[in-house]
Amino acid sequence: SYELTQPPSVSVSPGQTASITCSGDKLGDKYACWYQQKPGQSPVLVIYKDSERPSGIPERFSGSNSGNTATLTISGTQAMDEAEYYCQAWDSSTAVFGGGTKLTVL
Amino acid sequence: EVQLVESGGGLVQPGGSLRLSCAASGFTFSNYWINWVRQVPGKGLEWVANMNQDGSETYYVDSVKGRFTISRDNAKNSLYLQMDSLRAEDTAVYYCARGIRGLYYYDSGTHVRVYYYMDVWGKGTTVTVSS
Numbered sequence: 294s295y296e297l298t299q300p301p302s303v304s305v306s307p308g309q310t311a312s313i314t315c316s317g318d319k320l321g322d323k324y325a326c327w328y329q330q331k332p333g334q335s336p337v338l339v340i341y342k343d344s345e346r347p348s349g350i351p352e353r354f355s356g357s358n359s360g361n362t363a364t365l366t367i368s369g370t371q372a373m374d375e376a377e378y379y380c381q382a383w384d385s386s387t388a389v390f391g392g393g394t395k396l397t398v399l
Numbered sequence: 400e401v402q403l404v405e406s407g408g409g410l411v412q413p414g415g416s417l418r419l420s421c422a423a424s425g426f427t428f429s430n431y432w433i434n435w436v437r438q439v440p441g442k443g444l445e446w447v448a449n450m451n452q453d454g455s456e457t458y459y460v461d462s463v464k465g466r467f468t469i470s471r472d473n474a475k476n477s478l479y480l481q482m483d484s485l486r487a488e489d490t491a492v493y494y495c496a497r498g499i500r501g502l503y504y505y506d507s508g509t510h511v512r513v514y515y516y517m518d519v520w521g522k523g524t525t526v527t528v529s530s
Contacts, residue, residue: 294461324512324513324516326514326516328517335521335522335523336494336496336517337520338516342516381446381517382515383500383515387446387460388449388517389446390443390445390446
């Protein structure tokens with residue numbers, strides 16, 4: 294079965310750029326999306342189709358996908374961005390999630 | 400307001416059954432794929448099952464095949480998950496999520512990329528399987 298691998302944790306200072314990676318075999322041949330989940334809350338879609346932002350998602354969130362890696366980038370990271378982030382792709386008629394990355398803003 | 404509201408969770412013994420429901424409002428339910436996604440407290444997200452707009456396509460994660468059945472009633476704007484032969488490892492928060500699926504053809508139509516993402520989520524309902 295298809296697997297997506299994310300680093301368990303990423304730390305960033307306020308105002309700096311955070312990058313969270315998601316790796317999978319030939320992931321660049323698929324579309325990736327990203328979800329943000331804060332404690333006690335449901336997931337929120339922040340990036341879809343590799344780099345598209347849903348309405349209401351700040352411009353500081355961006356995404357890319359090439360080769361075996363998709364990347365979520367948060368520019369000018371704010372304290373409110375501290376959360377768990379999950380990547381997701383579609384493979385062989387199943388939705389696959391990465392294991393999640395805890396983003397700490399300190 | 401676009402909304403999904405899950406219900407039906409609870410405590411059930413191993414081997415038992417439970418039926419979850421998801422009520423949709425604020426959008427044309429019959430135009431969308433719909434999913435069940437679960438999350439063990441403190442762990443990651445796991446996609447469980449989905450269904451296309453008219454119910455002609457259903458997909459499941461391997462661990463629930465033969466035990467869980469997804470269904471929908473477009474007239475009632477509702478999604479269901481019948482869970483049988485429940486196991487302790489099925490204990491989780493179960494989310495209902497709206498799905499969007501599409502195809503992108505490239506290289507003069509010789510290749511295709513499939514996009515699938517979930518843009519609206521409910522608040523979840525908790526299922527606990529324990530004796």
